[in-house]
Amino acid sequence: MTNKTSQLIYGSSFAVATFLLSSPSLAATGAQQPCIGNSAAITGPAAFSGQAIRTGAEIAIEEINQRGGVLGEELRLIQYDDAGAPPRAVDNTRRIALADNCIAILGGYHSTAAVAQVEPVHAIGIPYIGVWAANTSVVENGRDPNFMFRVSAKDKWVARFLVEEALKVSPTGKIAFFYENTGWGNGALPDVNAAMSEAGAALVAAETFNWNDQDMTPQVMRARDAGAEVVIVWALDREGNQLLRSMDRVGYMPTMIGAWGISGNLGELAGPLANGVRVMQTYSFMGQQSELGESVLAKLKADYGIDDPREIRAGSGIANAYDAVHILADAIEIAGSYDWEAVRQALYDVERDGLITSYRPAFDASDPERQDALLPEHYLLTAWHDGVLIPFAGSPYDTGD
CATH class of the missing domain: 3.40.50.2300 (Response regulator)
Structure with missing residues (x-):
């Protein structure tokens, strides 16, 4: 399926990202754009994970755009391949933030890549929302302020x-x-x-x-x-x-x-x-579904060639990404801006009924463990x-x- 809300990029961007990091004035003047960047495995043995993240994010973005987008502009997804390699994940993080000027980064499947992203995310100051990698230290990283959030499991x-x-x-x-x-x-x-x-x-x-x-x-x-x-x-x-x-x-x-x-x-x-x-x-499309679950499943069938829920691989990845994008869109509206710091602060104010659970709130600034939106009772x-x-x-x- 070709989706207008997303762009898939396989190539590495090391040269561009390195140039941007070494040019603070250029990075500082770039206005944030209504896009979300994701660095995930599109190739390699875990390629299914990148597709799951892309699918969940695309469905959420389509719904958001049908309601008028964020702050009156259409949201879009840019997905880069990191093949699970930490150096490529770091490279892609810089590209998403400093060249694409996206609002936020969605994290991918491999914890080794996510742990490597902690440093550039904080050096740049862009919000990161993990939707798969579960390593505890990705979000419990000792940073204050902490730009690493997660709608996924925690090890x-x-x-x-x-x-x-x-x-x-x-x-x-x-x-x-x-x-x-x-x-x-x-x-x-x-x-x-x-x-x-x-x-x-x-x-x-x-x-x-x-x-x-x-x-x-x-x-x-x-x-x-x-x-x-x-x-x-x-x-x-x-x-x-x-x-x-x-x-x-x-x-x-x-x-x-x-x-x-x-x-x-x-x-x-x-x-x-x-x-x-x-x-x-964290989620299964098998068995009885909520009204929202039935709606997402219908879109999987209509737009992604799914005939039966048993064909869905990595349902948790789809659901995590879907909820994460909606939470992010809510935060942007609360912030009234695409500014990274304003969006980071607004993430703590988001409350919504999601596919996996009801987020009341999604994150809690008073609790270091609550940079994670999903709790053990949601597993x-x-x-x-x-x-x-x-x-x-x-x-x-x-x-x-």
Whole structure:
């Protein structure tokens, strides 16, 4: 689909961005424009995430523009490809702020990229609203004022959510943790350890792996020998698939509960091995929908070639981006300006009924943890079943634990 509200740019902009950063007078005189820039993975194994963000943002922008836009002007989306690479995310951040002069930046899928964006976002002073990457330090970064906001999950809270679910199904409380050797995975380790400690327990194994690892048999065997009945996973689909296959090779089939890195195409990659794997989400287009949910689903069907909700990949990414853009548009109207600082301040005053939840308010300036709009009670447990990610409640795997 070609959408007039968005522009997709694949190329890098290093030269332009570097020139603009080295030319403060030029950057300072650029008036902010009614556009939102997004740096996300458009290529690579997580390309589905960039498309999900783009889709959610486009639907929201179309609705906003049909009502007259923001401050009387049409809003548009400019999306850059960072392929999950932090240097490209930094480059794109500068391009969005200093060349495109957009009002704000939407964050993408990879936490390593989001963590790298903290410095340029604050050096420039442009509001950032994350819609996927969940690393705790992205928003709890010690900056004051803090320009990093998020309409997504936060790993500190995700860890508590997953540990609680894991303890429900572990007869003896023996839980292992598998995490990727990246900023996202390494950042989650202290969050999971803290959540286990709060629950009066401790991990029996903590095993790491690298991107593209093909065999995790040694890690799997250590977790098995430690007696782990449940495995909590911080992985992407590709490595989640290899983890399941390694477990299958040694005949070890614990309950697997994962952060949403395994919510994209694990069912396709792992086939039946993925059945019953539980995944945290913020939204699902499966099952009964609210009136707003039905409206967004109808647009997905009409404009994006979706015939059945089961075809939707990364529903959380779509929903997060949709709500984030509406929150941002409200803040612009409250500020009465495209000025970055005015919009940042106005984000704390936004109250609206969104797709995922009712935001009352969206953010709270008095609480450092509330740079996140979505709270743990908004998280949703889902499960892979025959290649489709479905709500866990009422699924074939829901035994009332």
